[in-house]
Amino acid sequence: xxxxxxxxxxxxxxxxxxxxxxxxxxxxxxxxxxxxxxxxxxxxxxxxxxxxxxxxxxxxxxxxxxxxxxxxxxxxxxxxxxxxxxxxxxxxxxxxxxxxxxxxxxxxxxxxxxxxxxxxxxxxxxxxxxxxxxxxxxxxxxxxxxxxxxxxxxxxxxxx
Amino acid sequence: xxxxxxxxxxxxxxxxxxxxxxxxxxxxxxxxxxxxxxxxxxxxxxxxxxxxxxxxxxxxxxxxxxxxxxxxxxxxxxxxxxxxxxxxxxxxxxxxxxxxxxxxxxxxxxxxxxxxxxxxxxxxxxxxxxxxxxxxxxxxxxxxxxxxxxxxxxxxxxxxxxxxxxxxxxxxxxxxxxxxxxxxxxxxxxxxxxxxxxxxxxxxxxxxxxxxxxxxxxxxxxxxxxxxxxxxxxxxxxxxxxxxxxxxxxxxxxxxxxxxxxxxxxxxxxxxxxxxxxxxxxxxxxxxxxxxxxxxxxxxxxxxxxxxxxxxxxxxxxxxxxxxxxxxxxxxxxxxxxxxxxxxxxxxxxxxxxxxxxxxxxxxxxxxxxxxxxxxxxxxxxxxxxxxxxxxxxxxxxxxxxxxxxxxxxxxxxxxxxxxxxxxxxxxxxxxxxxxxxxx
Numbered sequence: 001x002x003x004x005x006x007x008x009x010x011x012x013x014x015x016x017x018x019x020x021x022x023x024x025x026x027x028x029x030x031x032x033x034x035x036x037x038x039x040x041x042x043x044x045x046x047x048x049x050x051x052x053x054x055x056x057x058x059x060x061x062x063x064x065x066x067x068x069x070x071x072x073x074x075x076x077x078x079x080x081x082x083x084x085x086x087x088x089x090x091x092x093x094x095x096x097x098x099x100x101x102x103x104x105x106x107x108x109x110x111x112x113x114x115x116x117x118x119x120x121x122x123x124x125x126x127x128x129x130x131x132x133x134x135x136x137x138x139x140x141x142x143x144x145x146x147x148x149x150x151x152x153x154x155x156x157x158x159x160x
Numbered sequence: 161x162x163x164x165x166x167x168x169x170x171x172x173x174x175x176x177x178x179x180x181x182x183x184x185x186x187x188x189x190x191x192x193x194x195x196x197x198x199x200x201x202x203x204x205x206x207x208x209x210x211x212x213x214x215x216x217x218x219x220x221x222x223x224x225x226x227x228x229x230x231x232x233x234x235x236x237x238x239x240x241x242x243x244x245x246x247x248x249x250x251x252x253x254x255x256x257x258x259x260x261x262x263x264x265x266x267x268x269x270x271x272x273x274x275x276x277x278x279x280x281x282x283x284x285x286x287x288x289x290x291x292x293x294x295x296x297x298x299x300x301x302x303x304x305x306x307x308x309x310x311x312x313x314x315x316x317x318x319x320x321x322x323x324x325x326x327x328x329x330x331x332x333x334x335x336x337x338x339x340x341x342x343x344x345x346x347x348x349x350x351x352x353x354x355x356x357x358x359x360x361x362x363x364x365x366x367x368x369x370x371x372x373x374x375x376x377x378x379x380x381x382x383x384x385x386x387x388x389x390x391x392x393x394x395x396x397x398x399x400x401x402x403x404x405x406x407x408x409x410x411x412x413x414x415x416x417x418x419x420x421x422x423x424x425x426x427x428x429x430x431x432x433x434x435x436x437x438x439x440x441x442x443x444x445x446x447x448x449x450x451x452x453x454x455x456x457x458x459x460x461x462x463x464x465x466x467x468x469x470x471x472x473x474x475x476x477x478x479x480x481x482x483x484x485x486x487x488x489x490x491x492x493x494x495x496x497x498x499x500x501x502x503x504x505x506x507x508x509x510x511x512x513x514x515x516x517x518x519x520x521x522x523x524x525x526x527x528x529x530x531x532x533x534x535x536x537x538x539x540x541x542x543x544x545x546x547x548x549x550x551x552x553x554x555x556x557x558x559x560x561x562x563x564x565x566x567x568x569x570x571x572x573x574x575x576x577x578x579x580x581x582x583x584x585x586x587x588x589x590x591x592x593x594x595x596x597x598x599x600x
Contacts (some may be wrong), residue, residue, distance in 0.1 A: 045326050046230075048274070052312045100291065107294035108301055108308075 005058040007153050008112075009035075009146060010042045010050050012064040012098045017129040018072075018122035021065040021139070024131060028143045035147055036154040047101030054105060059114035059153040063146060064098055065135070066119035072134035073121060075145055080115035081106065114153055118145055186574055188559050189597045195563060198555035199418075200548060200578070213538040218244045218507065218529045219333045225525070225540065226327050231274075233327045234267040234318065235518030238392055239525040239540075244333050247512030247529045250505045255498035256335035257392070259321055262345075262491040263328065264391045264516070265484040266317025269310060269355070270325070271519035272439075272477040272484075275582045276362060277307025280474045283576045284369040303365065306358050310481060313355035317488060320344055335502035348492045352485055359481040360457050366478045367461035375468045376557065378550050379433040380441035381413075383517055389450050389483045390442065391517050397445050399466060400433060406515040409524045415541060426546040436550035437521030437543050438581065439476040440467050451486035454479050470554060470580035477582075507533025518543055520582055544583045551581050 011026035013019050026043040029035060042053050054060065066076050068084075078084055085099045096104065098117075105111045120142050123132040131139070189197035209228055213221060222240040226233035238260060245252065252260075278290040281303070287293045290307070293300040315325040320340050322328020330336045381402070383394030396404045402412060413435070415424040428435045443450075444466035450458070458479045467476060509531040515524050521543030528537040554577050562573035 048308075048311060049315070049325070051308055052315060104291050104294055104304070107291055108305055 005157060006056060007039045007059045007150055007157065008053055008057040009039060009061045009063065009150065010044055010053060012044050012050065012062060014045055015128065017124050017126040018132050018135040019065050019125040020131060021120050021122065021135050022063045024139055025063050025142050025146060028139060029146060035150050039150055047096030047098050050098060050101045051105055054110045057112040058157040059112050061146060061149050062098055062117045064119050065122040067122055070121045072123035072132065073138040075138065075142060076119040076121065078117045080117065085117060114156065116149055118142065118149060186555065187597060188563055190563055195556055195559040198552045198559055200552050200555065210538045210540055213535045216535050218527060218533050218535050221527060221535065222331055230326060231271055232267060232518045232520065234264050234322065235516060235523050237328065237331045238264055238516045239514045239523045241331055241333055242392065242514035242516065243512040243525040243527050246514060247510040247527055248505050248508055250334055250503060252335045253498035253503060255496060258491055258495050259336060259339060260331065261391055262317060262488055263321040265488040266314045266321065268484040268519050269481055270314030270318065272481045273307050273310035273314060276366065276474055276477050277304060280579055283579060284371060306362065310355055310358050313352055316348060316351060320348065332502055334505050335498065337501060339497050339501045342497060345492050345495055349489060352489050352492060356482065356485040356489060359478065359485050360453060363457040363461050363475060363478040363482060366475045369474065371471045373469065374471055376470060376554055378436040379428065380444045380466065381435045381437050382441040382445045382522060383515060384445045385449065387449060389446050396515060398435065399444055407513045409513065409515060413541065413546065424545050425548050426541050427549055434549045434553050435546065437546050439473055439480050440470065441521060442517060443467055443476045443479065451483050453486055454482040457482050473580050520544060521547065547581050547583065551578055551583065
């Protein structure tokens with residue numbers, strides 16, 4: 001059962017090269033911890049799965065690989081709603097991308113008041129390849145950014 | 161309203177073929193303004209899978225073929241395990257068979273919930289997708305929420321029984337690698353009962369949509385089972401009178417290449433009819449053995465038997481969600497774990513065939529296996545390759561009504577005809593290029 005008022009952290013990704021960054025950061029956070037209490041960690045491969053995880057969420061952090069043209073390994077932070085997330089195209093039509101899932105959740109009133117997207121600029125999403133050097137090198141910093149965001153949100157949502 | 165005079169070749173602008181899995185390019189040929197042909201070009205990957213399976217351990221077939229589709233991986237796993245088990249002479253425990261049916265119900269529920277609410281419904285409501293529906297009115301937002309709840313109910317089954325909801329990992333030759341605890345299975349009962357009420361409401365809602373009155377003349381082909389709505393077992397049947405064991409599938413269906421598509425077309429062997437598979441086919445051949453609430457909901461919705469209107473697929477899929485949820489409730493209430501998750505087996509040389517009912521229709525697998533259990537030859541005939549000719553026939557039938565329309569409207573009309581079939585074409589890009597060619 002979910003914890004009321006939880007901070008939900010969702011890593012999105014697939015098995016193709018740097019696209020696995022969102023999944024890798026969740027694995028890292030599971031192994032290393034360092035998160036405030038009451039945090040739920042999830043790894044998903046499609047946007048609809050994200051929609052199943054929002055019950056009782058007080059805040060949501062979405063972590064994914066980003067292709068914006070910045071140097072590989074660059075960290076990104078966006079707060080929902082953001083025009084930069086609006087325009088993203090889904091990767092598949094039978095599955096929603098994370099941005100489309102957020103838009104739908106927003107329209108349905110399912111989003112918590114605080115939604116933050118954290119990302120790392122990808123280099124190559126090569127099928128069956130592991131994470132590239134730039135993204136693998138940025139993972140510790142990305143995990144730290146997620147921890148810092150979670151602490152900030154824990155502070156904000158509990159009013160402590 | 162006047163239309164420009166017909167040109168010899170008119171190419172309509174590319175627009176995203178939204179809400180269909182894959183890439184499609186459609187060419188409509190006209191002669192003196194009359195529609196003479198429709199060619200739908202789509203891509204499918206199974207041929208590559210058939211080649212890469214050769215030489216592999218037959219026990220790998222379920223997990224390898226599951227990767228053909230992210231929407232119906234369970235269907236591929238179930239056809240593969242059943243075919244390999246037949247070749248090896250393996251009989252799974254009844255408890256494992258029940259669990260497979262439950263897992264498959266989860267996939268039907270999730271797949272149909274998505275198509276009904278997110279992909280198909282917008283066409284009847286004049287919206288371009290679920291997001292627009294959710295923003296349009298509180299009533300439609302409630303419909304989208306119901307779709308998400310139903311999808312979640314199906315995913316919950318797949319997560320518990322399959323180990324995860326996308327590309328489940330637990331099924332294997334002989335049964336399952338691991339089975340869930342009884343308490344966890346029983347705990348699905350209440351959420352599934354609530355989802356069942358949602359599915360019944362979906363039938364009534366779908367039947368109230370403004371559904372075009374169309375009739376097509378296909379021969380409907382599905383598994384038929386005397387006692388239950390068929391998913392994993394039954395005999396091969398058609399509304400044209402075919403009644404054969406599934407091993408005879410290739411005696412009745414042949415695959416042919418057409419120059420305009422990389423996907424093989426599967427058609428009836430030696431018969432000049434277009435056959436079609438999927439929810440309408442299953443309903444037309446098995447309505448009498450549908451579960452009680454499904455029959456009740458279908459009767460209240462005045463769903464005919466046989467149903468020859470592909471647009472009514474939205475109602476049939478909703479009815480099948482009721483079937484799958486009633487079955488799922490029954491299975492989670494009565495399932496007891498097997499003595500072992502899987503029965504033991506030893507490989508032997510042989511041929512195995514299986515047909516199961518994927519959400520989109522009949523999925524045939526055939527494996528020739530050598531004496532050490534390696535695959536010598538693999539054959540996979542998915543539902544969408546069987547339905548291509550039916551989709552093209554429907555497009556020819558409907559095209560007279562839309563070829564003269566402005567491009568946007570013509571593309572939308574063609575897309576609607578295609579979407580009735582919920583074709584699943586795994587591919588990277590998503591465009592329908594509609595080209596109307598006037599023959600000389």
